[in-house]
Amino acid sequence: MVGWAIAVHGGAGVDPNLPTERQEQAKQLLARCLNLGISALRSSASAIDVVELVVRELETDPIFNSGRGSALTEKGTVEMEASIMDGPRRRCGAVSGLTTVKNPVSLARLVMDKSPHSYLAFSGAESFAKQMGVEREENDYFITQDNVGMLKQAKEANSIVFDYRIPTNGFESCGVEVESPIQMNGLPISVYAPE
């Protein structure tokens, strides 16, 4: 027997000017999800069940970039992806290109538990979701006004924005510096944006 342990994250790279109340909202959600995991562990839930439970909660709250509140594609739609892995026998499941699945992590879990595969994507993943009867929503359920605003800014700046919030007053530090573009695959990030 060992003592249990748990960690959660909501994305790396944060705008140093993120307003205090946004910081507090984020910390409260992290604390709530941690406590959800802790009470499951205290009731002897297994590690694989707890990581799914906690990530479902994070996907459902629009604060972070997953599920509801996901970043938007260049077309203003949502394409979500998730994966899950169970250490003891290295069983795993992953999904990509989801547009209607309310909790992508649970579909990833079903790929692991109910299919002979490890990874299903786009129309194949969506038809697996239908077959499994998971909870589904219209794509606009996942879209928040905040993100519509951020997509507009990203397009105006002609850039792709990484996995963190960009400040409303333009791109500083963690956002993509148009003046000094971040490299991706060895190329200036601006190379990708026009595509």
Add this chain to the structure above:
Amino acid sequence: TVGCVVVDSQGRCAAATSTGGLMNKRTGRIGDSPLIGAGTYACDLCGVSCTGEGEAIIRATLAREVAAVMEYKGLGLQEAVDFVIKERLDEGKAGLIAVSNKGEVAYGFNCVGMFRGCATQDGFMEVGIWE
């Protein structure tokens, strides 16, 4: 991106990651989150979930790399996390959270902050954003 890693009281590790990807991304672009071994990995030694610049995490096979340096170099969990963040990301910006089968928890990042929280059975609990 969001993620969770857990080691339970029987020492079993698990990891999960979920994301909407990049704002203004090209449709069809796949990041690290669904790629086992890159954004997510778990084995008998540890569980890892990553977030950040997907392309750099994929190049580094970052999550699996934490388990590999624990297994092959005999590093402890926090040492392994610090090593891969420092040595494997090249210029990429990313962060990760990890647990080990010994009941340890660790995190690391090389950019400005990471939304994270961790707790252990002996009562330790922390929620933070900055360094």
